[in-house]
Amino acid sequence: MKPPPWRRFTRYASAGTRHPSATTPRHRPVRLSPNDLLRLGLIGIRTRRMRAALSALGISIGIATMIVVTGIPASSQKALNAELTALGTDRLQAVADATASGGEPVSFPPESVAMVERIGPVNAVTAVANTHAMVRRSDRQDRLDASGLTVLAAQPNLLDVINAQVRSGRYLSKATGRFPTVVLGTVAAARLGFPDLRPGDPPPLVLINDRWFSVIGILRAVPLAPDIDRAVLVGWKAAHSALGFDRRPTQLFLRADESAIEDVHAVLPATISPRSPSEVRVSRPSDALAAKRSTEATFSGLFIGLAGVALLVGGIGVANTMVISVLERRREIGLRRALGANRGQIRGQFLTESIALSGLGGLAGIVLGVLGTTGYAAYKDWPPVIPFPAVTSGLFGAVLVGVVAGVYPAIRASRLSPTTALASA
Known part of the structure; x- marks a missing residue:
């Protein structure tokens, strides 16, 4: 026959130990896997498709501009080089x-x-x-x-x-x-x-x-x-x-x-x-050789300048979009914090969303840039040239822009307290 409950608690108390049912387990924060973090970061893109499409369009235009402003001059330069080579350089x-x-x-x-x-x-x-x-x-x-x-x-x-x-x-x-x-x-x-x-x-x-x-x-x-x-x-x-x-x-x-x-x-x-x-x-x-080398140096400087401007414009667009996203989703942030999400998980969510948004925009921009360069070169009867460094740096630059543009909004979102976020929503 089992002793009554008060007898059991008295026995544990006299022994100087705590009853097993009275112990409080130590909780550790749950670490999200990369797959879960990616799915969490894509929630904002899936639920706000129009806003995400317009944001990705901004970065895609920047990347497409970078490819076009490097591809079209490169195609023109190749046609010019062919003409100068025909002069005996x-x-x-x-x-x-x-x-x-x-x-x-x-x-x-x-x-x-x-x-x-x-x-x-x-x-x-x-x-x-x-x-x-x-x-x-x-x-x-x-x-x-x-x-x-x-x-x-x-x-x-x-x-x-x-x-x-x-x-x-x-x-x-x-x-x-x-x-x-x-x-x-x-x-x-x-x-x-x-x-x-x-x-x-x-x-x-x-x-x-x-x-x-x-x-x-x-x-x-x-x-x-x-x-x-x-x-x-x-x-x-x-x-x-x-x-x-x-x-x-x-x-x-x-x-x-x-x-x-x-x-x-x-x-x-x-x-x-x-x-x-x-x-x-x-x-x-031939004197045309000096002119050819001069045009090559001029085009190289032009490529770097235009590519930098295009990436800067795209990065500002993504950063602006992510800041607005934090302001719009304060209630969601407060609710997730109240349910136990820590600051690191909030930062990871918004940073992943920014990188995914920029990456999708970069891929779309590469496709648009390649099509635009090829079409214009065909119209001008130039040999189409798609600089491989421009394509790879375009995609890498889009991801890098997503990281830079998402750092501040992610930190800002993680600093919102649950009560403040829910009260201001």
Whole structure:
């Protein structure tokens, strides 16, 4: 038979101990898992969708602006660089200088092309050589009347290096370069009286020294090499077999990396002609290269400034939204504090909401910025360029803005006492 309750309490009291039912357990604050904290932070976004959408729109416009103001100038810069590169910013020209040898004809060693190809930054090399031959339209023309034209032995990759195009017909290949065929520059074709070649018609003939050559192509004007416009181009092997060409080039064209164009310019004379580098005259890099590098530096400074302004505007918008959210939800804050939520949980809720809001806005801004940049570049017929650093920094910047913008509202919300929050709601 159990003793009455008062007997049990008396027994514990006489022993100097507390009754088990009278003990008060020690309560510890509940720690929220990251998943619970995320779900709690998204409550404000789910319950106030319109306000959240407008807030995310503010940060998305800022991020989209950052991508657009970096992507569109980058696309424009790439198009401008392509135009400046077409002016010869990555090309050099080496000519055998007759004035250094007292007016005597000079030429480069036959292995000069292979020697230049060994220079690291050089991407392509080609050579032409003056054969000192005479070209005439017919055998009835005076042998001394050369019409101011030059007969050059040319290699098959000449057009690629000097950025030239064929106006009609075709250029010399490895096969046609072995036979008596020629390609005329635009000025040479006009002086010899040849219009554009018609497909199917027999090729016209020109007389070089005492050999007839077939005209198989006519070039467009070549701004990077005006001498080619007044030249009659003969295949390298055909010039050797038919005109007695000694296979020693008199002029080299090369394409190199723009960043190392000055270094290539410095070592080129000694590379082409180690015994007499003074007889090699190398053209200076194009003045357009300086303009190109100047535009690159200007665009880089513009990118940084515009990106900073865009992020600042977006951050102010998010901070303003979160402060208003705290003022609107004081009753919710007071109720949660009264139910046992501590200050750390309140801070975590509002900070998570700010980061999630900025992150969603950043993702939307990246999509809008990419679409805007691509569309405008297509409209302007520019190559679309989406800077990867702008995309990654845009998303990282959105999250960082959410953290910075949410710190003050989160601290302010956590400092609200339950009674004050419920009384002012």
